[in-house]
Amino acid sequence: MTGGAGYIGAHVVRAFGEVGLPTVVLDDLSSGHAQFVPEGVPLVRASVVDTAAVRAALAKHRVTGVVHLAGFKYAGVSVQRPLHTYEQNVTGTAHLLEAMAAEGVEQIVFSSSAAVYGTPDVDTVTEQTATSPESPYGESKLIGEWLLRDQGRASGLRHTSLRYFNVVGSGAPDLYDSSPHNLFPLVLDALTSGRTPRINGTDYATPDGTCVRDYVHVADLATSHVAAAQALASGAALDPVYNLGSGDGLSVRQIMTTVAQVTGIDFEPEIADRRPGDPARIVASGEAAARDLDWRMRHTAEQMVASAWDAHRRAHGTPA
Structure with missing residues (x-):
């Protein structure tokens, strides 16, 4: 599993373990954490752009399938670092596929993104959306x-x-989102450091004027990776892409209200200008994934926030 020491990857590794599927993690730890990898799961510290290292890992551990989660995932930063982004995400994937072909590994689940849609012109995105x-x-x-x-x-x-939307929450107290760009860690970091969380733009064409996004729990996401890998291994026919979406969005203000309720910290968010390129609404249908990949929303907004808050406090030593 490439990127298995990252926030999402570590949850996928544990989901595989829960059903008795052995894994090996390949991660360069540029954004992952070695302590996220469970005891007994081999960790190969290497980059997917290193074809020889990937081949060696595939051969040594007799890998039969790959879940490819490694990559540079910061959309905003990618505008300033396009070459690095392409090297990690395009060249890295090409080298991984080269290594897989050389070692006879013939199945892969790929971590894609809602970012492929840009600013959709439909209320609810499907796999057929341009x-x-x-x-x-x-x-x-x-x-x-x-x-x-x-x-x-x-x-x-x-x-x-698998095209991800806004992945949040935690499936275990010792696994947390350490991204400096995602909404949940930004809000929780602000609260624990005594700052006021910020909303960027309140004049969108949405019910409360703030952006609406599709928030999904990371443990639900991990469950569908297991289903996808098992389906490929069994020879079942799968579609080339699936949206892992809720079919219903939450606004940024709704998230802020839920955070205040769950944490017990009363605050009124600061209002800032819109960020360039932020669409008003991105929500996806998960019907195809529900049909084929055991995809469903098993967590409420309150549970998403509560699990993220518990993991955040543990990671930062904040008392309950």
């Missing part, structure tokens, strides 16, 4: 999907790509 990425990150994820498609045509590689 892709129009607006950042090097979104472009790199779409190219990754193309690489899998083309390698599948050329070699028979069995694959599927």
